[in-house]
Amino acid sequence: MKQNQLYIKGMCCERCIDKVKQLLGEGNYKALKTTLGEVTLENKLTEKDLAALNRKLATWGFTVVNSHTEQVVAKAKTAIFEYMNEMIGKSSKLRLSDYVAKKVGMSYYYISRIFSEAEKITMEKFLILLKVERVKELLLQDETTISNIAYDLGYSSSQSMSSQFKKVTGKTPGQYRLSPVPARVHLDKIEVQNFIQNPK
Incomplete structure (x- = not known):
């Protein structure tokens, strides 16, 4: 380096x-x-x-x-953060795999293998965890509807978001808004063991 x-x-x-x-x-x-x-x-x-x-x-x-592995993982996480912030909810249909490969400058297969071995989770599931934490943030702000949150984060429907959210947190978005447990996890602290279920 x-x-x-x-x-x-x-x-x-x-x-x-x-x-x-x-x-x-x-x-x-x-x-x-x-x-x-x-x-x-x-x-x-x-x-x-x-x-x-x-x-x-x-x-x-x-x-x-x-280390090379740490650098690949760090670059991949940066790309996933940027993908969520820049691409989700917009008209662009660029896939996560294409976005990460372009940003990191390596083949997606290679990046994915390194990432999964180091983090014990796939990049796709890591993105799900990021989105769930963003949903929590928006629910606690209580400034918009669940349907609008789903749309802004690129879900096909509020039902789709609710289903994924419940798999990870054990609660629907409506239930979480009333009782915000488990607490939010800062985006740079996300680890798969912090969650009730492995996201699917």
């Missing part, structure tokens, strides 16, 4: 990008570019500097990943 090109685990939204930028600035690390899951620094880091940066990032739940 080039030490001026860093891949960072734990970033999942614009707030994460802002926080990483802030941490880099506090440590006087000159970043040429900071995007979801990736930072390009002006200068290469020594091992000592890299360790210091990692400690600073770790205080907010971020980690610089080093």
